[in-house]
Amino acid sequence: NAGVTQTPKFQVLKTGQSMTLQCAQDMNHEYMSWYRQDPGMGLRLIHYSVGAGITDQGEVPNGYNVSRSTTEDFPLRLLSAAPSQTSVYFCASTRTSNYGYTFGSGTRLTVV
C-alpha cells in the first residue's frame, strides 16, 4: 500500500517555465487536495477535488491549474512559474470526514 505518491521530490524551474507536479493515491479516496507550505504561514490550500471531474479553488489558487480525470490522480500544473511559487507542495487525500488526511512526502520547488 503506497498511500499518496508525489513526484518529483525536488525541482528547480526558471521563471516562466511550466511544469506538472504529480500526485497519485491507491486508497480509493474521493477527496484530494494540494497545499503549499511557506515559512511562518503553515499549509495553505491551493485546489481540491471531491471526486473525478469535480475540482474547486482553495485559498491560494492563482497561477495553478488542476484536473481530476480519475479517482487516483490529481496533478497540479504551474502555468508560468514565478519566484513567488517557490515553496514546498503537499498532496493529501482522505476518504471520510472523521479521518485525518494522508499526505504525500512533498515536492520542494524553487523558481529562479
Add this chain to the structure above:
Amino acid sequence: AQTVTQSQPEMSVQEAETVTLSCTYDTSESDYYLFWYKQPPSRQMILVIRQEAYKQQNATENRFSVNFQKAAKSFSLKISDSQLGDAAMYFCAYRSATSNFGNEKLTFGTGTRLTIIP
C-alpha cells in the same frame, strides 16, 4: 471562515519532561474535527492525534494527549516523557464535519517548532 492560531512559534523541553503546545481556533460550527500533525525534518506530515468536537472525552495516543475545551475553542497538545524523536514542527488543524461541498478541507495553524534538549 475558520481560523486556527498557534501562538508559540518555538518551544523547547528537556528530554523526559512534559510539554504542552497551544492551539486556539475560531468557528461558528458546532460539529467539527481537530487534528495535530507532526512534521519532522524529513518533511513528512504525520497525524499525531484527532478529536471529534461532539466527544467530551479528550483523545489520547500513548504519550500524546489533548486538552479540548470546546467553549473556549482551545485544543492543546500535551507530550509526556518527551523523547529526542519528538523534535519536529507541530501543526494544529481544523476540519468541518458538515457534509457540504468543500468542507473536507483542512485549515492549519502556522506551527510550533519543538526542540528536545538532551
